[in-house]
Amino acid sequence: MEPLHTARRLSAAVLAVSNQLTVPEVLQTIVDTARELASAEYAALGVPDDGGSFAQFLVSGVTDAQQAAIGPLPRQHGFLAVMLREHRAQRLDDIRADPRFAWWPSAHPVLQAFLGVPIVSGDEILGALYLANKPGGFTDEDEELVRVLAAHAAIALTNARLHERNRELTIAEERARLAHDLHDAVAQRLFGLRLTAQAADLLIARDPAAARLRLAEVSALAREAAEELHAAVLELRPARLEQDGLTDVLRKQVRILDRASVPKLVFHDEDPAVLPPAQQTVMLRVAQEALHNAVRHSGATLIEVRLAGRVLEVADDGTGFDVEQTLKAGRSLGLRSMRDRACQVRGKATITSSPGRGTVVRLEVPGV
Numbered sequence: 245m246e247p248l249h250t251a252r253r254l255s256a257a258v259l260a261v262s263n264q265l266t267v268p269e270v271l272q273t274i275v276d277t278a279r280e281l282a283s284a285e286y287a288a289l290g291v292p293d294d295g296g297s298f299a300q301f302l303v304s305g306v307t308d309a310q311q312a313a314i315g316p317l318p319r320q321h322g323f324l325a326v327m328l329r330e331h332r333a334q335r336l337d338d339i340r341a342d343p344r345f346a347w348w349p350s351a352h353p354v355l356q357a358f359l360g361v362p363i364v365s366g367d368e369i370l371g372a373l374y375l376a377n378k379p380g381g382f383t384d385e386d387e388e389l390v391r392v393l394a395a396h397a398a399i400a401l402t403n404a405r406l407h408e409r410n411r412e413l414t415i416a417e418e419r420a421r422l423a424h425d426l427h428d429a430v431a432q433r434l435f436g437l438r439l440t441a442q443a444a445d446l447l448i449a450r451d452p453a454a455a456r457l458r459l460a461e462v463s464a465l466a467r468e469a470a471e472e473l474h475a476a477v478l479e480l481r482p483a484r485l486e487q488d489g490l491t492d493v494l495r496k497q498v499r500i501l502d503r504a505s506v507p508k509l510v511f512h513d514e515d516p517a518v519l520p521p522a523q524q525t526v527m528l529r530v531a532q533e534a535l536h537n538a539v540r541h542s543g544a545t546l547i548e549v550r551l552a553g554r555v556l557e558v559a560d561d562g563t564g565f566d567v568e569q570t571l572k573a574g575r576s577l578g579l580r581s582m583r584d585r586a587c588q589v590r591g592k593a594t595i596t597s598s599p600g601r602g603t604v605v606r607l608e609v610p611g612v
Contacts, residue, residue: 270400272302278373278393279304282386285377286353289363289397292328292371296320300371306353313351322346327360327372333391334360337381357381361390365398373397410588437465490524491516491551494531498549501535507544507560509535514552523609526585527556530593533582534558534605542603554611559604564597582607 271289279287286305293299301317318324326334326344339345339358348355355376363371373394375382444458485493495511502509519527531549535558538547542562550557567579579595582605586593589609597603 267400267404268300268302271300271397272304274393274397274400275302275373276304278375278390281389281393282359282375282382283378284359284375284382286355286375288374290318290324290328290371290374291363291401292320310351310353314349315351322348323358323360324372324374327362327374328369331362331364331369333362333387334358335382335387339376353377359386359390361387361394363394363397363401365402370398370401434465434469437462437469440465485521485524485528490519490527493528494549494551497532497535501539505539507539507542507547507562509539509547509549512548512550512552514550516551517554517611519554519609523554523589523591526589526591527551527607527609529585530582530605530607531556531558537605538562538603544602554609556607557604559602561602564599564601564603566599567595567597 275287275289288301288303290298291300297319298317303311320328322345323334323339336342336358338356340356357376357378359375359382361373362369363373373390375390440458440461444455444462447455447458491513498509498511535547535549538544538558538560542560544560544562547558547560582593586607591607591609593605593607595603595605
């Protein structure tokens with residue numbers, strides 16, 4: 245194979261790791277590239293699960309009809325299992341002649357020449373690349389090429405793990421924040437409602453007019469508590485970003501918070517860009533964090549949310565604060581998490597504030 249073509253195909257596979265692709269798409273690109281560059285008839289990439297089978301098993305060179313005839317995902321047996329236990333590559337002229345070979349289903353293609361390379365991160369084997377049936381057998385050059393691709397598969401799988409852990413941490417943080425919100429807002433309103441109802445009960449006999457006023461307060465408190473609960477449930481419910489789009493989701497959330505909160509909330513959309521899903525999610529989460537801070541802590545009378553192009557701004561006319569001093573004191577108010585979220589999509593989050601001058605949270609994401 246021409247060196248220039250090989251370099252281009254390797255480059256495309258490497259770029260797939262950093263592009264906005266799903267992990268299965270990246271791994272499929274890697275397994276297809278391995279088969280092409282090594283001139284193999286078949287290739288596969290397996291990622292094991294904890295139950296003796298495979299969480300993912302991607303193939304190249306096998307038609308959909310052949311896959312259906314072969315049956316369900318393979319178990320970890322024979323050379324599939326060998327490659328998940330041993331850190332070194334395996335190269336054989338005929339896999340069937342090796343005593344570690346087990347079996348394959350009757351509809352499985354007949355394999356002969358074999359090359360297996362583990363996908364390794366540190367001391368852990370994350371999976372393996374399997375290639376089979378190259379005329380004349382696999383070479384040292386083939387093994388080196390597949391090692392490079394296996395290394396990039398390890399990066400993709402490691403990144404996926406980190407993303408999942410970050411997602412779990414984010415969910416935990418948001419649950420804690422919502423619990424705090426419910427305690428501060430709804431629980432306090434319900435406590436006030438109970439006290440007011442008790443006062444009305446005491447006044448019924450001796451001052452019916454005053455009792456009626458207290459009962460009107462009970463009605464108002466109950467309505468406010470219901471609105472607070474509605475706003476909290478809205479945040480718990482997964483946003484319909486794919487169906488509704490970022491603009492509509494933000495507009496709805498601002499409208500509900502406006503009804504449930506003391507400050508006036510206003511939403512402006514000024515020709516917002518169409519963003520990929522990852523950027524939309526980050527935009528929404530940063531907006532929610534900024535709104536939470538503004539509603540609960542700023543003492544503002546007006547909060548404005550603006551979505552323009554690739555920029556989100558949440559501005560309030562509240563008391564403001566010293567940003568750096570707040571961060572140094574360990575009272576981040578979600579500032580660090582907003583910056584961390586922005587970094588996930590190569591965006592930039594800035595928080596501008598000073599005592600008595602309000603606060604502006606600004607997030608800008610790059611074009612893809």
